[in-house]
Amino acid sequence: MPALHPGLTTVLLLIGSNLFMTYAWYGHLKDKSQKLWVVILISWGVAFFEYCLMVPANRIGYGTFSAAQLKTIQEVITLTIFVGFSALYLGEAIRWTHIVGFCFIATGAAFIFYKG
Numbered sequence: 183m184p185a186l187h188p189g190l191t192t193v194l195l196l197i198g199s200n201l202f203m204t205y206a207w208y209g210h211l212k213d214k215s216q217k218l219w220v221v222i223l224i225s226w227g228v229a230f231f232e233y234c235l236m237v238p239a240n241r242i243g244y245g246t247f248s249a250a251q252l253k254t255i256q257e258v259i260t261l262t263i264f265v266g267f268s269a270l271y272l273g274e275a276i277r278w279t280h281i282v283g284f285c286f287i288a289t290g291a292a293f294i295f296y297k298g
Contacts, residue, residue: 192243196256199235200263202228208264212272254294261287 186194206228210221236256243252261284268274 188242188246192239192246192252193255193259195235195239195242196259197263199232199239200256200260202232202235204260204263204267206232208267208272250294254291258288258291 185191206225209228210216210225216224240252243255247255265276265280265284269276
C-alpha cells in the first residue's frame with residue numbers, strides 16, 4: 183500500500199488532533215455540574231491524545247509546509263471543527279456574523295500561502 187503524501191498525512195493528523203483538543207477545551211461546557219479540578223484532569227487526559235497527533239503532524243508536515251503554513255492550517259482546521267462542535271454538540275446557532283468573520287480569517291490565511 184503506498185504511503186500518503188506528507189501534506190495529506192499532516193492535514194489528517196491535524197484534523198484528528200483538533201477533534202480531541204476541541205473536546206478537551208469545550209466539551210465540559212455542556213454539563214457544568216462536575217468540579218473544576220476534575221474537569222481539568224479529564225481535559226489534560228484528552229489533550230494527551232491531541233499531542234500524540236499534533237506533534238507527528240508538525241514533524242511530518244514541516245518541509246512540505248513552512249512553520250507559518252502549518253500553524254495557519256491548524257488554525258483553520260480548529261475554527262472549522264469548532265463551528266461544527268458548537269452547533270452539533272453545544273447546540274449553539276451559527277449566525278451570519280460567524281460566517282463573515284470566518285471568511286475574513288480564511289482570506290487572511292490564504293495570504294500565508296500566497297507566493298507572489
